[in-house]
Amino acid sequence: MALCAAACLSGGAARAEDASSWRDLETKYIFGFTTGSGIGLEGEKEFTTDTIGRFGKRGGHYAATETKYEFEFTPTQFIQIEFGALGSTHHIAGVPDLDDRRQFAFSGAFAEFRYLALERTSSNPLAVTLAFEPTVRRIDETAGERVRNYEFETIINADLELLKNRLFAGFNVLYEPEITWGAAGEVQREAKFGGSAALSLRVASNVVLGGEVWYLRHYDAANLTAFTGDAVMLG
Structure with a gap:
């Protein structure tokens, strides 16, 4: 399994020191694509960018990216609110079933509401956050063509502190229905x-x-009755 490294706290160079002296860890971004339960400190505000790239098809040249420009703030110790814009790039040439295009576009907008349902304490190592993320897209993520797309992601973010300030396990459960109107x-x-x-x-x-x-499953119906395929991803 590939290893991923992330800088999770700002500061100077890493030093060998006893984990008991480290400050509490914000777990939201420490697992990669799996999101931790952390929602930040009350009153905290932050601007972040997050880019996902897609490269390569069976034929021709294909490169696409989508970037989230995100502002997040935590009005209370149990709620975090995020919103922002989406920007996309597509460079497609000679790919079967896709039109050639080279473009940069404002592709949509999103909001996210996170509620800390179970807080980690000295006697409870488990924390659970419920998250809801509606998204509107005007550019198709894969083909780059104009569409009207509406998504509503519902996800449970949980993490368990296995060793104090040292070892964490994270778990996500996701359900995301969407509807898309094409150009025709x-x-x-x-x-x-x-x-x-x-x-x-x-x-x-x-x-x-x-x-x-x-592990993800795809359906051609919001009620999960028309299974079309699944995928396993490691990272």
Whole structure:
């Protein structure tokens, strides 16, 4: 399994020191694509960017990216609110079933509402957050063509502190229905359902190493009755 490294806290170079002296870890971003339960401190505000790239098809040249420009704030110790814009790029040439295009576009907008349902304490190592993320897209993620797409992601983010300030396990359960109107007026309804498990080891005060596995199923119906395929991803 591939290893991923992330800088999880700002500060100087990593130092070998006793984990008991480290500050509490914000777990939201330490697992990779699996999201932890952390929602930040009350009153905290942050701007982040997050880019996902897709490269390569069976024929021709294919490169596409989508970037989230995100502002998040935590009005209370149990609620985090996020919103922002989506920007996409597509460079497609000679790919079967896709039109050639080279473009950069404002592709949509999103909001996310996160509620800390179970808080980690000295006697409880488990934390659970419920998250809801509506998204509107005007550009298809794969083909780059104009569409009207509406998604509503519902996800459970949980993490378990296995060793104090040192070892964490993360778990996600996801359900995401969506509906898309194409350029010719055709309508497509679909949904994703699945989950993930991840493990992250804090090797220094600001360095984490970890791995994760995702299992996702795709359906051509929001009620999960028309199964079309599944995938397993490791990272």
